[in-house]
Amino acid sequence: MLQVLAPLELRLTKHRRSLLSVLENTSRPLTVDELVVSADVPMSTAYRNLAGLVDAGIVVRVAGAGSADRYELAERLSQRHHHHLVCTGCGLVTDFDASSQLEKLIDVEIEALLATSGFEITHHVFDVRGLCSDCVTG
Amino acid sequence: MLQVLAPLELRLTKHRRSLLSVLENTSRPLTVDELVVSADVPMSTAYRNLAGLVDAGIVVRVAGAGSADRYELAERLSQRHHHHLVCTGCGLVTDFDASSQLEKLIDVEIEALLATSGFEITHHVFDVRGLCSDCVTG
DNA sequence: ATCAGTGCAAACTTTTTGCACCGCA
DNA sequence: TGCGGTGCAAAAAGTTTGCACTGAT
Numbered sequence: 197m198l199q200v201l202a203p204l205e206l207r208l209t210k211h212r213r214s215l216l217s218v219l220e221n222t223s224r225p226l227t228v229d230e231l232v233v234s235a236d237v238p239m240s241t242a243y244r245n246l247a248g249l250v251d252a253g254i255v256v257r258v259a260g261a262g263s264a265d266r267y268e269l270a271e272r273l274s275q276r277h278h279h280h281l282v283c284t285g286c287g288l289v290t291d292f293d294a295s296s297q298l299e300k301l302i303d304v305e306i307e308a309l310l311a312t313s314g315f316e317i318t319h320h321v322f323d324v325r326g327l328c329s330d331c332v333t334g
Numbered sequence: 335m336l337q338v339l340a341p342l343e344l345r346l347t348k349h350r351r352s353l354l355s356v357l358e359n360t361s362r363p364l365t366v367d368e369l370v371v372s373a374d375v376p377m378s379t380a381y382r383n384l385a386g387l388v389d390a391g392i393v394v395r396v397a398g399a400g401s402a403d404r405y406e407l408a409e410r411l412s413q414r415h416h417h418h419l420v421c422t423g424c425g426l427v428t429d430f431d432a433s434s435q436l437e438k439l440i441d442v443e444i445e446a447l448l449a450t451s452g453f454e455i456t457h458h459v460f461d462v463r464g465l466c467s468d469c470v471t472g
Numbered sequence: 473a474t475c476a477g478t479g480c481a482a483a484c485t486t487t488t489t490g491c492a493c494c495g496c497a
Numbered sequence: 498t499g500c501g502g503t504g505c506a507a508a509a510a511g512t513t514t515g516c517a518c519t520g521a522t
Contacts, residue, residue, distance in 0.1 A: 207496055209502060228486080238504055243487060245502085259397035263512080264486065281451055292447065298439050302460075305436050309462055313419055313430070317464035322440075324447055326455035345476060345521055366511080376479055381512060383477085402511065478519070488509065495502080 285331030
């Protein structure tokens with residue numbers, strides 16, 4: 197992990213190590229609240245570190261279904277392209293994989309957009325929304 | 335529009351009319367700030383009306399790329415299924431259409447998820463992210 | 473006339489920042 | 498040892514809510 201941080205002027209501090217460790221060992225995007233508890237890091241430090249890691253492309257900020265945003269490791273580090281199944285009831289986010297056929301078609305679509313939109317496209321988001329089983333029954 | 339609101343215990347008030355009118359005449363999701371200015375409605379009223387309209391399925395809340403959430407007419411009212419091209423620099427959101435081939439494949443994918451996830455799926459989000467031309471050059 | 477809607481201000485939640493001190497490279 | 502990181506507390510930013518008043522049905 198140091199080899200990722202060093203070239204970016206980001207020191208490998210205790211807190212940074214802790215945040216990254218928590219993010220590495222989870223299978224879904226976490227809220228700052230969850231991170232603060234799991235990584236045992238003060239709020240302000242968590243926000244500041246996360247902002248730095250996002251700028252560095254190491255962590256991705258996932259816009260929340262509800263109020264609070266969530267964070268997860270960037271795909272180039274987690275080695276795993278995936279998508280999100282978001283519960284619009286409680287904000288729970290779970291990862292899932294799409295078929296390679298769909299991924300290929302999405303790539304084609306993005307190529308077309310690149311040409312027409314004037315945007316410099318960095319990535320795509322394919323999320324599915326609904327109610328998790330708890331929210332359906334509850 | 336009244337015929338949409340009446341069955342839902344939502345009165346067609348001046349503000350509601352104004353908000354819906356603004357939403358009908360725009361091609362992208364708007365922030366509450368933008369809505370308050372365009373529709374000339376007080377903040378609290380805007381939030382309360384939007385919450386009601388979202389509950390009623392008339393309006394959709396689009397999780398913000400940055401901080402502020404955005405709102406747009408639900409697709410069953412705008413008559414137009416579409417996707418979002420989001421600028422991660424300034425938060426600008428533009429609508430675009432995907433190929434019908436991609437849409438079909440997405441439907442198949444969602445069918446599969448329905449069966450395996452335990453989620454009650456309501457809709458999908460296929461967003462593309464990047465920097466708009468202003469943010470690239472600026 | 474009734475009950476949803478309104479508008480202000482105050483409260484809340486989430487995120488950002490100022491400042492003095494600390495510790496990694 | 499210098500500069501990035503830290504931690505508290507205060508401030509922004511975005512959203513929600515209490516309450517007394519108004520207006521659509």
